[in-house]
Amino acid sequence: MTTPDEVLARAEALRNRLPSSFRDEIVQSLYAEAEQIARRAVKTPENRQYDLDQRIDRLVTAPVSGLLIMLLLLTVVIWLTVSGANVISDLLFTLLFGFGDWARALFVAWGVPWWITGFVWDGVYRSLAWVVSVMLPPMAIFFPAFTLLEDLGYLPRVAFNLDWLFKKAGAHGKQSLTMMMGFGCNAAGVIATRVIDSPRERLVAILTNNFVPCNGRFPTLIMLATVFVAAGFGGAAASLIAASAVVAVVLIGVAFTFLMSWVLSKTVLRGEASAFTLELPPYRRPNVLRILYTSLIDRTIFVLWRAMLTAAPAGAVIWLLANISFGDGSLAIAIARWLDGFGRLLGLDGAILLAYIIAIPANEIVVPTMMMIYTNAGMMVEAPGSDSAIRSLLVDQQGWTLLTAINLMLFSLLHNPCGTTIITIFKETRSYKWAAMSVVITLGTAFIVTFLTATLARLAGWP
Amino acid sequence: MIFWIVLLAGCILWIVLPRIGVLAHYRTWRAARERERLEDALKHLLNREHLGRHATPESLGGALNLSRTAVMRLIEQMEEQGLLETRGMELHLTAEGERWALHVVRAHRLWERYLADEARMPLAQVHAEAQRREHALTADQLDELEAAMGYPRRDPHGDPIPSRAGILPDAEGTPLTAWPLDIPGRIVHLEDEPAIAYEQILAAGLHLGQTIRVLERTPQRLTLSDGENEYRLAPAVAANVNLAPLTEVEAARNHTIPLSDLPLRQTAEIVAIDDALQGFTRRRLLDLGLTPGAVVYPELQNAFADPRAYRVRGTLIALRQDQAARILVRPQSLN
Numbered sequence: 001m002t003t004p005d006e007v008l009a010r011a012e013a014l015r016n017r018l019p020s021s022f023r024d025e026i027v028q029s030l031y032a033e034a035e036q037i038a039r040r041a042v043k044t045p046e047n048r049q050y051d052l053d054q055r056i057d058r059l060v061t062a063p064v065s066g067l068l069i070m071l072l073l074l075t076v077v078i079w080l081t082v083s084g085a086n087v088i089s090d091l092l093f094t095l096l097f098g099f100g101d102w103a104r105a106l107f108v109a110w111g112v113p114w115w116i117t118g119f120v121w122d123g124v125y126r127s128l129a130w131v132v133s134v135m136l137p138p139m140a141i142f143f144p145a146f147t148l149l150e151d152l153g154y155l156p157r158v159a160f161n162l163d164w165l166f167k168k169a170g171a172h173g174k175q176s177l178t179m180m181m182g183f184g185c186n187a188a189g190v191i192a193t194r195v196i197d198s199p200r201e202r203l204v205a206i207l208t209n210n211f212v213p214c215n216g217r218f219p220t221l222i223m224l225a226t227v228f229v230a231a232g233f234g235g236a237a238a239s240l241i242a243a244s245a246v247v248a249v250v251l252i253g254v255a256f257t258f259l260m261s262w263v264l265s266k267t268v269l270r271g272e273a274s275a276f277t278l279e280l281p282p283y284r285r286p287n288v289l290r291i292l293y294t295s296l297i298d299r300t301i302f303v304l305w306r307a308m309l310t311a312a313p314a315g316a317v318i319w320l321l322a323n324i325s326f327g328d329g330s331l332a333i334a335i336a337r338w339l340d341g342f343g344r345l346l347g348l349d350g351a352i353l354l355a356y357i358i359a360i361p362a363n364e365i366v367v368p369t370m371m372m373i374y375t376n377a378g379m380m381v382e383a384p385g386s387d388s389a390i391r392s393l394l395v396d397q398q399g400w401t402l403l404t405a406i407n408l409m410l411f412s413l414l415h416n417p418c419g420t421t422i423i424t425i426f427k428e429t430r431s432y433k434w435a436a437m438s439v440v441i442t443l444g445t446a447f448i449v450t451f452l453t454a455t456l457a458r459l460a461g462w463p
Numbered sequence: 464m465i466f467w468i469v470l471l472a473g474c475i476l477w478i479v480l481p482r483i484g485v486l487a488h489y490r491t492w493r494a495a496r497e498r499e500r501l502e503d504a505l506k507h508l509l510n511r512e513h514l515g516r517h518a519t520p521e522s523l524g525g526a527l528n529l530s531r532t533a534v535m536r537l538i539e540q541m542e543e544q545g546l547l548e549t550r551g552m553e554l555h556l557t558a559e560g561e562r563w564a565l566h567v568v569r570a571h572r573l574w575e576r577y578l579a580d581e582a583r584m585p586l587a588q589v590h591a592e593a594q595r596r597e598h599a600l601t602a603d604q605l606d607e608l609e610a611a612m613g614y615p616r617r618d619p620h621g622d623p624i625p626s627r628a629g630i631l632p633d634a635e636g637t638p639l640t641a642w643p644l645d646i647p648g649r650i651v652h653l654e655d656e657p658a659i660a661y662e663q664i665l666a667a668g669l670h671l672g673q674t675i676r677v678l679e680r681t682p683q684r685l686t687l688s689d690g691e692n693e694y695r696l697a698p699a700v701a702a703n704v705n706l707a708p709l710t711e712v713e714a715a716r717n718h719t720i721p722l723s724d725l726p727l728r729q730t731a732e733i734v735a736i737d738d739a740l741q742g743f744t745r746r747r748l749l750d751l752g753l754t755p756g757a758v759v760y761p762e763l764q765n766a767f768a769d770p771r772a773y774r775v776r777g778t779l780i781a782l783r784q785d786q787a788a789r790i791l792v793r794p795q796s797l798n
Contacts, residue, residue, distance in 0.1 A: 012626055015614065019710075023613070024736065027749040028756060031776075054762070057779075063766035160781050164767045167783065173770070198743065200583065271583040277747050278781040280763070280772055 053282050060157050070158055073149065078183060081142040082218055088137035096129035119319055122379040127315025127365060130380060131307050134364040138215035139303065142184035143295035151286040155180075159278055169258045170265025172201035173278060175208075179257060182212035186417055187303050187424040189214075194428075200271050204261045206425055207438050210417040211257040213250060216363035217412050221246050223367070224412075227387050228405030245409070253413050260441060268437075303420065310361035310419040315380075318358050318369055322378050332358075332373050346447065347407035347454030349398070356411070361419040363412070374398055403457050407450045414446035499598045501546075503527055504537060505564035506571075508547065508556050513631075517553040565629045566605075571597040572618035572625075573608050579619040580612065580742020587665050589619060590655045602627065612742065619741075620661075621652030621671050621705070636705030639677065639685060640698055647676045648706030660700045667694045669704065672738030720794065723787040725761055727771070731792035733757045740789045748790070752776040759792060 002010075060066050104121040149155055155177050163173030174196045182189030189209040196202040213221060225245035230238040265271070321332040332354065340350030355370040368380035374393065375381060384390050394400040416439045417425065426435040478485045507526040511518040524534040538554065541547045546560035556564060574593035578584045584592060600608070606627060609615070617623055625631040636651040650673045655661045669675070669687075678693070679686040685701045687694040696704075719734045733755050736745060752775050753759070762779060763772035772781040782790075 009628075012628065012630070015616070021735070021738075021755075023745075024749060024755060028754045031752060031754050031757070035776075057763050057772075061763055061765050066766065156781075160763075160770060160772065161765050163770050163781075163783070164765065167769075173781075197747070198583075270588075271585070276770065276781075276783045276786060277751055278770070278772075279751075280779040280781060282779075 050282075056283060057157070057280070060154070061161055066157075066161050070161065073154075074180065074183075077142065077145045077149075078218075080145060081138050081184070081215065082222070084141045085138035085215070088140070089133055092133035092137065093129075096133050097126075100125050100129055115323070118323060118378065119316065123319025124312050124315040126379055127311045127318065127361075128308055130365050130368060131311040131362050132304065134219070135216065135307055135362060136300070136304055138218075139185060139188075139300045140296065142215065143188070143299045144291055146181065146184060147291045147295040147299075148286055151284065151291055153281045153283045156278055156280050160280060163276070163278075165258070166261070167276075169261040170201075171204045171258075171261040172196045172198065172276060175201070175205040175261070178205050178209060179212045179254070182209045182214060184215060185299075185303050186210050186212065186214045187306065187421040188299050190421060190424045190428055191299075191302075197277075200265075200269050203269055203429070203434065204264050206428060207264060207434070207441060208257045208260045210421060210438065210442050211253045211260065211414065213253055213413055214363065216418070218246075220363070220367055220412050221249055221409055223383065223390075224405045224409050225249075227390050228400075228402055231387075231391070249409050249413050252410070256414065256445065260445070306423060307362050307418075307420045310423070311365070314358060314361040314365070314419070318365075318372070319379060321358060322372055329376065333376065336373050345454065346411070346450040347403050347457065348411060348450065349404070351398075352404075352408060352411070356415060360416075363418050366412075403454065403462060407453055410453065411446050411450050414442060414449055416443040416446070495598070500527060500529075500537065501541065502563070502567045502598055504541065505546065505556070505560055506567050508554055509561065509564035509568065512556060517555060519552050519554065523554065562629055565625045565631060566602060567597055568631070569625045569627070570600050570605055572622060573605055573612070573615075575618040575620070576612060576615045576624070576742075577608060580615075580744070583744075586619060586670075587662055590658065590661070615741070619671070619739075620655045621650075622655075636707040639687070639696070639701040639704045639706060640680075642677055642706045644677050644680065647674050647709055649674050649709055650704060651707040652705035654703035654705075660703050663696070663700050664704060667696060668692065669694060670737075670739045674709065675706070718793060719791040721788040722759065722761075722773070722782075722790040722792045723771075723784045725759075725792055725794060727761050727764060729794060730758060730760050731794045733759060734791045734793050737789040737791070740786075744786070748786075751780055752778070753780075753790060758795075 060069055100121055103125075104117060107117040107121065156174075158180075159173040159176050162176045166173050166175050175193075177195065178189045178192045181192040186209050189212065190206050193202050193205040193209070196205055222242070225242040226238070229245040230242040233241055318332075321335070322330050324331040326334040336350035336354045338350065339353045343349040343351075343353045346353075351370055351373040354373060355366050359366040359369040365380060367383055371377070371381045371383050371393075372379060374397070384393055394404075416422075422435055422439065425438050426432065429435065476484070481487055504523055504527060507523055508518045511522065520531070520534050520538060523529075523538070524531060527534070527537075529537065538547070538549065541560070542549065545557055546563065548555045548557060571593050574596050575589045578589045578592055579586060609624075609627075615624060621635065623631060623635075637648075642648055650669060650671055653661065653664055653669070653671060673689055675687045675689045675694070677685060678688050680698075682698065685696050685698060687696065720731075722731070722733075725731050733753060735755055736748060736753070740748075757775055760774040761771050762774045763781075764770075769784040770781045771784070771787065772779050773787075
């Protein structure tokens with residue numbers, strides 16, 4: 001008879017005599033078995049698809065054509081998103097705000113106290129409607145387009161082409177895909193990091209995703225570039241300069257992504273690159289139903305729902321701040337005045353900082369909140385329709401300079417992730433520490449960079 | 464006035480409060496530091512005994528960087544706890560002391576394995592990091608860590624990891640300084656102390672599992688070759704590298720080249736994955752079907768020839784060059 005202890009002791013002794021490669025042999029035998037089954041069950045017909053795949057592969061991974069194809073596709077997707085979204089956005093805006101006005105009128109007719117009407121319709125509902133109408137259309141265009149490229153099998157080739165760059169920053173080539181996703185929405189980009197299978201590189205990708213400007217920030221960047229940077233130029237030159245300014249900001253964001261990835265992988269997340277394995281699937285005919293499902297249900301609705309959850313309370317806070325009197329104005333104005341000194345230090349002002357604090361749920365409502373504070377309105381309002389009206393409000397009344405506009409562009413690019421993204425980072429990493437870290441890194445960078453540009457500009461005698 | 468009283472009371476509370484106060488924190492920190500010193504002393508004693516020599520108060524003081532009085536106090540304290548006995552000037556571990564020492568060694572080597580394989584920390588930093596972390600885990604937690612990593616037997620330098628029962632096999636192999644000339648051997652152990660010698664070994668490019676030969680041995684230096692590169696080491700450094708004879712399987716690795724050197728569009732068969740590559744990375748490669756015996760075909764490369772994509776078992780898989788260098792293949796003859 002052997003006792004359990006003897007069996008364990010014997011196992012221990014035998015284990016020490018196993019060759020180190022015994023694990024390899026186990027996997028090898030599994031594969032041998034699988035191969036045998038496959039040989040019996042699978043017939044491979046003469047394959048012409050394979051040759052075609054190879055030819056496409058060589059084209060999209062060649063040095064020049066590969067880069068050109070990638071830039072072209074990315075530009076087309078972003079252009080489609082920005083220009084297409086405008087049309088649908090306007091429609092939704094009219095629809096949702098029309099309903100809001102109607103319901104508000106109903107409340108007034110019923111004699112509901114003004115502060116309930118204001119809180120519900122000017123605060124919570126207005127914020128929700130705003131987020132939905134500016135967030136939904138770009139996502140509903142961007143995500144299907146992106147998913148189409150994914151379904152075709154093209155995206156892994158992008159990671160393959162760009163991996164050398166990410167390797168230098170201690171990151172994973174697939175981070176290029178999560179960055180592209182970040183153009184659509186950073187929260188979706190953070191979710192997309194699930195494709196990176198090594199935990200270290202995945203964290204790098206999560207923490208730096210926010211340096212890529214999302215759909216919610218593009219309109220702000222475009223507005224600032226057109227109204228301020230390109231001001232004083234006419235016609236074609238103006239749009240060229242505005243476009244270059246936006247591209248430059250995007251490039252700065254990409255540069256910060258690499259810089260921060262490199263810093264992270266040298267400090268907090270130090271370690272060597274772990275397994276870089278990337279499957280390049282065969283090219284497939286896209287499956288339209290699946291594309292629509294993943295892009296609209298899994299991505300768009302999912303992100304929109306989270307955004308709405310954070311936008312509703314923010315709407316309430318924004319409305320309260322604008323409608324509680326304090327001193328000679330509203331509470332919002334008092335806080336903006338209090339923040340003004342720090343804001344000026346960064347080349348911004350107090351109203352801008354306050355707008356970024358209370359509009360944290362979504363970047364889309366930052367500008368309306370800013371306009372609300374500037375015009376002393378009781379609710380979020382749209383920026384004036386024409387360039388000259390914006391200039392007269394911001395430059396003549398609020399003392400904006402070119403420096404303010406440029407620093408606002410930089411701040412918009414580098415500042416902390418929106419509430420939706422922070423929640424997503426927490427859900428993905430299951431850690432308050434990393435969620436807080438993502439805020440500290442980005443906000444710290446934003447403060448330092450804007451402070452430096454402001455100080456340098458002032459030293460150079462620029463207003 | 465009231466404000467200042469409240470502030471003062473708050474400060475005092477903040478200092479003396481049990482468990483969360485500053486004093487309490489300081490006490491926990493002191494206790495942890497003392498435990499670390501004790502465990503380091505135990506490790507030193509075990510190490511000495513393993514080398515067949517016994518530790519003395521001087522060697523202990525030198526290893527822990529302690530003054531003579533501090534060492535004597537430490538020894539007294541350890542004797543009281545029944546961890547060691549003094550015989551003349553020699554220090555001997557008791558059974559209890561040895562059990563504890565083995566626990567620390569086990570913690571240290573499991574941590575090293577984990578840091579190197581799963582956290583992918585550079586090999587030169589692994590020892591120092593494990594040194595910091597080895598004091599914090601209980602025996603049960605170590606068991607969990609060991610099971611999660613699939614019961615590794617050696618640390619990344621080739622030192623055996625003691626089992627929970629406390630069995631510590633000897634380090635394998637013969638030092639390079641005693642290895643016969645021109646006979647190929649496999650590196651089975653790299654001594655990680657002193658750190659300066661270890662860094663030189665790593666900087667030279669030697670790693671565990673590599674097959675090398677000694678070409679020339681002079682009192683000033685040893686010249687080694689792995690068939691491709693030549694390495695030069697000072698004898699004092701070379702004594703920290705142990706070789707073992709090749710097994711049959713390893714002998715069959717002759718005439719292999721790293722996958723990274725295989726020309727584009729030439730078929731080859733995988734012979735082995737480098738032993739130095741363990742943990743997550745190795746599992747990943749095996750899972751993707753890059754097993755010994757599989758046929759690979761480098762089909763595609765990007766603009767910088769890194770990464771390249773290989774056709775394996777019908778799928779196309781991209782690997783970085785430094786990883787492909789860890790896979791040994793035998794090119795199939797062109798026909």
